[in-house]
Amino acid sequence: MKKQLIAGFAVAALTVVTLTSCSGNTGRSDAGASGSTATIPKGSTIGVSLPAKTSQNWVLAKAAFEDSLAKAGFKADVQYAAATNTVPDQQNQISGMITKGDKALIIAAQDGAQLGTQVKQAKAAGIPVIAWDRNITGTKNVDYYVAFNNYKVGQLQGTALLDGLKAKGSGPYNIELFAGASTDANAPVFFNGAMSVLQPKIDDGTLKVVSGQTSFSAVSTDGWLAQNAQTRMSNLLQKNYGSTKLDGVLSPNDTLARAIIQSVKSAGKPGIIVTGQDSETASIPLIMSGTQYSTIYKNTAEEAQAAVDLVTTLSEGKTPKTVIDKKNNYNGVITVPAVALTPVLVTKDNAAEAYKDNTTLEPLTK
Ligand code: BGC
Helix, strand or coil, X not given: CEECCCCCCCCCCCCEECCCCCCCCCXXXXXXXXXXCCCCCCCCEEEEEECCCCXXXXXXXXXHHHHHHHHCCCEEXXXXXXXXXXXXXXXXXXXXXXXXXXXXXXXXXXXXXXXXXXXXXXXXXXXXXXXXXXXXXXXXXXXXXEEECHHHHHXXXXXXXXXXXHHHCCCCEEEEECXXXXXXXXXXXXXXXXXXXHHHHHHXXXXXXXXXXXXXXXXXXXXXCHHHHHXXXXXXXXXXXXXXXXXXXXXXXXXXXXXXXXXXXXXXXCCCEECCCCCCCCCHHHHHCCCCCEEEECCHHHHHHHHHHHHHHHHXXXXXXXXXXXXXXXXXXXXXXXXXXXXXXXXXXXXXXXXXXXXXXXXXXX
């Protein structure tokens, strides 16, 4: 069953695939340990706990939630985790939301493995928990997961890297790999998706990772911080690329892509193929000039709307339609019933089309 979800500016290719779950685990939190019944009356307050602002999508998320919750008849309690002491800060915010009596929680985790106590507390209080964009791991107390298909994001990034390299000339190609923060459950999923495309090409010699660093733990970027990616790229260049040509870099998002591009530019090695994700305002001109080869478009307003729609469904006492997808949504204990949105790959070639209904990005693509 396919359902078109149109939120704010719509992109035709962005669809929500909704399948009726077969796990029996898609109901309200009254199915959980506490046995309490979740009620989310119209007009009640919904807690939205966001991580540190490591990329533009999180910045955009606040207004997106405030807007769609207001339109759906709820009050919004949106909070960001602080830049320092981020994990305890988010833990305290979530506990505070529960104590205050917020009726549902939408959580984008700073560290997906560190919220077990808080979601248990929510479950005991009969408050449904929706993991948003990032899964919450190591617990059965997560009711739903709303996100773009993260594995697909990785596959698109891997494919873009290969396509960009092929367009430059014939191989073999020298590349380096970057992944996001190990504390973010998305990061290994992005990486595994990308490697599902790249590994066979590494094995057949088309691609060569000159540093030899190919495991997630070797290539992850602490905190998703640009400075960490820039430092690692500079070290890689210094150690491995004296007279060796670098052809491409797998970057998991735009923030890190710009840091990587800065590093290769400083080393006097521009003109490489670099991937990204998020369609950040600062990266669109780089895409259009060919400095960054690709990005991924994940419409934050649409993603927020999908979570708010789920809250609305629960408040009406209905069972939301979800998909069970172990590869994307297994949290180490359960496969969290999910609403999966479809990401779009963007390069210079389709940017104008992809962003045509987005009034924020559209002028940049002209
Ligand atoms: C999000 C990406 C974002 C990254 C860094 C991930 O969990 O899915 O869109 O670039 O976090 O903030």
